[in-house]
Amino acid sequence: MMKSGWILVIALIITGLSACETDLDVNADWKDITIVYSILDPAQKIQYVRINKAFLGEGNALEYAQIPDSINYDTSYIKARIDEYRNGTVVQSMKLKPIWLPRENDPTSPFYNPDFPYILVYAAQPQNYFKVSGNDTIWLNPDSEYHLEIFNLHSGETIKSSTILVKDFNITRPLYNPSKPYLKILNNDGQNTIKWRAAVNGRRYQVIYRFYYKETSSPGDTVIKTVDYQLGILKSQFTSGNEDMDISFLGNSFYKFLGTSIPANSNVKRIAYQIELIIAVIPEEFNIYLEVNEPSSSIVQDRPEYTNIENGYGLFSSRYVKSRLYFIDSEMAAAIKAYFNSIDGSFIIP
Secondary structure, three states: OOOOOOOOOOHHHHHHHHOOOOOOOOOOOOOOOEEEEEEEOOOOOOEEEEEEEOOOOOOOHHHHHOOHHHHOOOHHHEEEEEEEEEOOEEEEEEEEEEEEEEOOOOOOOOOOOOOOOEEEEEEEOOOOOOEEEOOEEEOOOOOOEEEEEEEEOOOOOEEEEEEEOOOOOOEEEOOOOOOOOEEOOOOOOOEEEEEEEOOOOOOEEEEEEEEEEEEEEEOOEEEEEEEEEEEEEEEOOOOOOOOEEEEEEEHHHHHHHHHHHOOOOOOOEEEEEEEEEEEEEEOHHHHHHHHHOOOOOOOOOOOOOOOOOEOOEEEEEEOEEEEEEEEEOHHHHHHHHHHHHOOOOOEOOO
16 A cells, blocks of 8 residues: 555545535435455555445535544454465465554544544455565565455445556666666756556556655754655556556756755755655556546536446555665766755755
């Protein structure tokens, strides 16, 4: 589950319900509807699943969303697992156990509730890791298919879904030398291009350069901070893999981004430290789900529904994140220092 922005919530359902008129009795007879969200990540040891119930009651739906009993099942009624299938045979079964995680601490969020700052999820852990690749441990086998089964003992319903995983792929540019992993982006109008070969089962690619810098406000008080340069989203033509893909940006655009994203502060000293190339990939069903729920310019507000959950609503899918971490070349570090001299003079060369 992605740490930044991809935490699994039922925002779309709640947003839709909150649009209902509260002074009109439109509530039908109560029906148990299960909402499921889960994004498997092979690089994560623990996989998470959100299992909630849809609701409609008198009053403000966002207020109901803050009451745990309104959206959460009694955990004693939910029995769930993720089965790993290979060649049609179950090779591993992972039991999902209920746990409470800290809720997002954002007072502007409709899910913010200072009286109950936790969120219920169900967690599963593979019995063993699949392989070690470089510095990364891969916990799920990309050649397997993963099936989710949820037994609702209260309603008697069985909720099901399945997903495939996106396989590994090659980044061909910029070059990466493990013994000397340096990267150089200069402040000019030259094109900087990232190239890769599409992943098997991958459809949508999000490309990011994450810039790391050290910031010292007083002797002995140094922290590492980051800003993300969003390069864009691309979609492959096919999901069979090996398709040539690339995205480009101007060097001076990157520097302008740093200048507007790093707060000006002449009272600190900063050092350009590292830069990480991140390419996040999702399969077809996740891409379709995002496309269906993207903002529309049409005056027609009715949208088609998309779910791959049997006997419920939501999404059970996967993602794959590939990254390369580079040290910043000395020429690039000097260029960053020169650029910030006209802003706050905060960057130095150690």
